[in-house]
Amino acid sequence: MSILVIADHDNSSLTQSTLNVVAAAKAIGGDIDILVAGENCGSVGEAAAKAEGVNKVLVADNAVYGHFLAENLAELVAEVGKGYGHILASAGTTGKDFMPRVAALLDVAQVSDIMRVESEDTFVRPIYAGNAIATVKATDAIKVITVRPTAFDPVAAEGGSASVEALDLVKDAGLSEFINEEIAKSDRPDLASADIVISGGRGMQNGENFKMLEQVADQLGAAIGASRAAVDAGFVPNDMQVGQTGKIVAPQLYIAVGISGAIQHLAGMGDSKVIAAINKDEEAPIFQVADYGLVADLFEAVPQLEEELKKVM
Amino acid sequence: MKVLVAVKRVIDYNVKVRVKPDNTGVDLANVKMAMNPFCEIAVEEAVRLKEKGVASEIVVVTIGPKASQEQIRTALALGADRGIHIETDEEVQSLEAAKLLKSVVEKEEPKLVILGKQSIDSDNNQTGQMLAALTGMGQGTFASEVVVEGDKVQVTREIDGGLMTVGLKLPAVVTTDLRLNEPRYASLPNIMKAKKKPLETMSPADLGVEITSRLSTLKVEAPASRQAGIKVADVAELVDKLKNEAKVI
Numbered sequence: 001m002s003i004l005v006i007a008d009h010d011n012s013s014l015t016q017s018t019l020n021v022v023a024a025a026k027a028i029g030g031d032i033d034i035l036v037a038g039e040n041c042g043s044v045g046e047a048a049a050k051a052e053g054v055n056k057v058l059v060a061d062n063a064v065y066g067h068f069l070a071e072n073l074a075e076l077v078a079e080v081g082k083g084y085g086h087i088l089a090s091a092g093t094t095g096k097d098f099m100p101r102v103a104a105l106l107d108v109a110q111v112s113d114i115m116r117v118e119s120e121d122t123f124v125r126p127i128y129a130g131n132a133i134a135t136v137k138a139t140d141a142i143k144v145i146t147v148r149p150t151a152f153d154p155v156a157a158e159g160g161s162a163s164v165e166a167l168d169l170v171k172d173a174g175l176s177e178f179i180n181e182e183i184a185k186s187d188r189p190d191l192a193s194a195d196i197v198i199s200g201g202r203g204m205q206n207g208e209n210f211k212m213l214e215q216v217a218d219q220l221g222a223a224i225g226a227s228r229a230a231v232d233a234g235f236v237p238n239d240m241q242v243g244q245t246g247k248i249v250a251p252q253l254y255i256a257v258g259i260s261g262a263i264q265h266l267a268g269m270g271d272s273k274v275i276a277a278i279n280k281d282e283e284a285p286i287f288q289v290a291d292y293g294l295v296a297d298l299f300e301a302v303p304q305l306e307e308e309l310k311k312v313m
Numbered sequence: 314m315k316v317l318v319a320v321k322r323v324i325d326y327n328v329k330v331r332v333k334p335d336n337t338g339v340d341l342a343n344v345k346m347a348m349n350p351f352c353e354i355a356v357e358e359a360v361r362l363k364e365k366g367v368a369s370e371i372v373v374v375t376i377g378p379k380a381s382q383e384q385i386r387t388a389l390a391l392g393a394d395r396g397i398h399i400e401t402d403e404e405v406q407s408l409e410a411a412k413l414l415k416s417v418v419e420k421e422e423p424k425l426v427i428l429g430k431q432s433i434d435s436d437n438n439q440t441g442q443m444l445a446a447l448t449g450m451g452q453g454t455f456a457s458e459v460v461v462e463g464d465k466v467q468v469t470r471e472i473d474g475g476l477m478t479v480g481l482k483l484p485a486v487v488t489t490d491l492r493l494n495e496p497r498y499a500s501l502p503n504i505m506k507a508k509k510k511p512l513e514t515m516s517p518a519d520l521g522v523e524i525t526s527r528l529s530t531l532k533v534e535a536p537a538s539r540q541a542g543i544k545v546a547d548v549a550e551l552v553d554k555l556k557n558e559a560k561v562i
Contacts, residue, residue, distance in 0.1 A: 069479065070442065071451055093472040097454045100407070100442035109408050109527035112437045122531065127436055128330045132339050135531040175451030175485075179467060179478040192473070196562070220562060228491065238457070238492055239475050244433065245491055247473070253561040263329065270536070274559045276551060282544075291542040291559065294551050304548040312556055 001085025001120070002031040002055070006077055006099075007048050008090045011038045011066065014047040016193050017090035019154035022051055024147040025088055026155065027117035031055040033084075034162070037076055039066030049164050052156040060167040067181075068094050071173035074101035079169065081106065081142065085120070091146035091248075092192070099146050108140035113248075115151040129244040129267035149192065150250035150271065184237055191240065194223035196253045197269070199242055202229035203258020203279065203298055210236055212302045213257060219309040225249065225269075227259045243268035258298045261286030278302070314424035314461075314483070316359045316368045319414055320352035320388055322381040323434045336532040339434075348384045351429025353391075354489040357496040358459060359427055360392035367461045368425075370394050374417050376410055378402050382512065389507035390499035396512040403524045407435075409517075411443035416520035418448050423484060425466065430455050430488040441488035451481035455490040 003025040008015040018034070025032045034048045037060040045059035058080065064072045077098065081087040087102060089095035091113045103110035115133070116124035122137045123145065138145075191197065198220070200213050210224070217224050225242040226235065242249055244267035254272035259265060261277070261284055269275070270289060277290035278301045287293040294301060324330060325345040333340050348356075362368040373388040374397040375381045385396035399413050418426060426448075431438035445452035453459070453468025457476065460467045461483075469478045471490045499507070517524050545551045555562045 067477070067479075070454070071445075074446060093455060093470075096438050097442065097452070100437075100439035101446040101452065103439070104408060104411060104443035104446035107408075109406060110437070110439050110443075111528065112439060126536070127533070128324070128339060128434055129436065130536060131330045132332050132533050133536050134533045136528045137531055138528055140527050173451075175449075175482055176453075177480045179480050181472075181475065181477045183475040232492070237475065238471050238490075239473060244436070245431070253555065253559070264326070270539070274555070274561045275539075275542070276555060278551075287542070287544070289539050289542075291540075292551055292554050293542055293544045294548065295544060296548070301548050305552065308548050308552040309562070312552060313562070 002033060003028060003086040003088060004081050004084040005032060005034045006087065006089040006095070007034050007036040007044060008092055008094060009036065009038060009041065009044040011041045012043060014044050016154060017092060017149035018048065019051055019157055020149035020152045021088050021090050021147045022053060022155045023152040024114065024117060026053055028086055028120050030085065033058060035060065035077065035080055037065040037073055039063050045164050049160065049162040050158050051160045054160050054162040057162050057164045058167045059164060060169055062170050064170055064172045067178035069176050069178060070098040070101050071175045072171050073098040074105055075171035075173055076169060077102045078105040079171065080167070084142065086143045086145060088145050088147055090149050095146045099144060103144040106142055106144065108142050108144055109138060110144045110146070111136060111138055112146050113148045114145055115148050129263050130270055131263065148248060150248055184239055188217060189221065189223045191223040191225055192247050192249060195251050196220045196222035197225050197249050197251045198222050198255040198257065199225035199227065199259060200230055200257050201227035201259030202233065204230060204235055207235040215306050216302060216309065219306060219313055227265050256286050256290070257302060259286055260284045261289065314368055315370045315372065315421060316362060317418065317421055317423035317426045318355050318359045318371060318373045318388065318393065319428045320356065320373055320375050320384050321349045321432045322346055322375065322377050322384045323349045323432050326350055326433055332533055332535045336534055338530070338533050348387050349429050349432045351431060351489050353496040354491065354493050355427040355429050356388045356391050356393060357494045358489060361494065362461065363392065372397060372421055372423065374399065374414065376401065376405050376413055385512055386507050387499060389510045390504040391497060395510055398512060398514045399517060399520065400514055401517050401524060404526065405524055406526060406528060407437050407439035408443055408527065409522065409524050410440050411447055412522045413517060413520055414444045415447045416522060425461070425484065426486045428486070428488050430490055441486050445486035451485045453479055453481055453485060453487045456487050457490050457492045459487055459493070
């Protein structure tokens with residue numbers, strides 16, 4: 001059976017998570033087609049065609065898909081996806097939004113946020129904020145799946161030579177309209193795919209103090225994250241939240257600063273390769289998962305960290 | 314307008330779950346249960362809409378065993394007007410839950426359906442979207458702000474990278490994110506009053522929905538535990554370890 005991967009993109013470039021999803025598709029096995037739906041998204045189609053292991057790229061370029069409204073996208077994907085054995089998308093906010101709608105339109109179950117492929121119908125996924133790992137078998141004819149990007153190594157972005165086909169299929173459900181968007185601009189690496197992440201929690205005390213983390217992040221080329229407590233307190237915007245209900249990250253190095261380590265936060269960063277924690281409370285649960293723990297006042301330790309990094313980087 | 318809110322009984326969010334030794338699931342015997350946190354936010358939002366004069370009636374629905382009535386009573390104590398309990402002891406997966414809710418939507422004809430964005434047990438994040446698909450409604454998922462204007466609702470959604478606002482025709486489905494509101498606590502008088510509010514019980518068969526399982530859980534395991542780490546004495550040692558031992562910087 002062949003597999004349809006729905007590209008994650010911003011109408012100008014392909015998001016790296018798409019390459020992770022293609023890797024999950026490879027693990028399932030079969031011909032892999034990519035569907036790029038968007039507005040003026042030709043360059044995304046070209047980029048998708050270069051990804052390793054891709055058979056064919058379908059491009060649905062129309063204003064109705066420009067803002068990835070779930071109502072329109074789901075009708076398109078359900079129609080195109082009918083001919084496939086598996087439909088896969090990244091478990092980002094876009095995939096989480098439209099994919100269950102696709103599954104319901106096709107009258108099949110969805111398997112959310114898979115971390116591993118056991119066979120073409122059996123998948124491994126976290127439940128209870130990652131405190132239990134379930135192996136589930138999907139019995140429906142079409143498997144609708146969202147993929148946790150950090151759990152799969154991306155396929156190469158170059159080297160493929162898939163054919164690109166324009167898809168003249170316009171689905172406008174007429175139920176919703178885009179009004180506006182506020183996207184946080186940042187020169188730093190994307191949080192979900194950064195190699196190093198430094199995160200602050202309630203211990204940062206205010207948003208101004210996050211500047212201390214920015215200086216360290218600049219030294220390391222790191223992305224900046226936050227705990228729910230820091231977001232709820234208004235220190236930083238919500239798209240920086242790492243955890244069960246925020247972003248799932250698995251960087252090479254995760255530095256937790258002033259974060260106690262609640263279950264819900266650990267769900268978002270527990271798969272990091274190396275975890276370092278700076279916290280003044282030596283009983284903080286974060287130390288139970290940290291490879292390197294430093295019991296210290298962050299207001300002294302973080303500036304020192306910046307100085308030490310200057311010496312070695 | 315009428316607002317329908319779906320709530321779910323789940324393990325309390327503070328409980329550290331234990332996987333059963335036979336790997337068939339998570340041990341729920343004698344564990345504290347509560348309303349799913351995202352569902353509490355959904356109830357709160359409905360109550361606020363009523364306080365603003367936008368909503369006229371709030372109907373709260375749950376699917377689950379008899380004990381789930383506790384969560385309906387909680388919602389009634391928080392300000393919902395009446396409850397519907399779809400009683401079943403079977404495990405109800407997202408698609409079937411959405412089909413049951415669709416039947417309730419057809420009977421009740423609410424203008425707005427509010428659900429949590431995900432339940433903290435299965436972490437699926439599916440039911441609201443599936444319900445919207447089955448009823449042919451628009452969906453405003455991961456909402457951090459909901460504004461009803463005439464026959465439309467504007468929903469500000471939390472997306473990767475920031476926020477996005479969409480306009481939806483009513484009736485519509487909204488799923489709540491954590492930052493939509495701060496749920497209130499039920500006062501004792503309200504808890505007492507809630508006991509007298511109407512609660513209707515029905516079965517999946519009454520709604521013409523057969524509970525089938527499309528996903529079978531083969532096993533449930535505890536996650537791999539991390540190796541115990543070390544405590545370092547100072548920042549210099551931390552940087553040294555990261556560079557020379559872990560080699561990650």
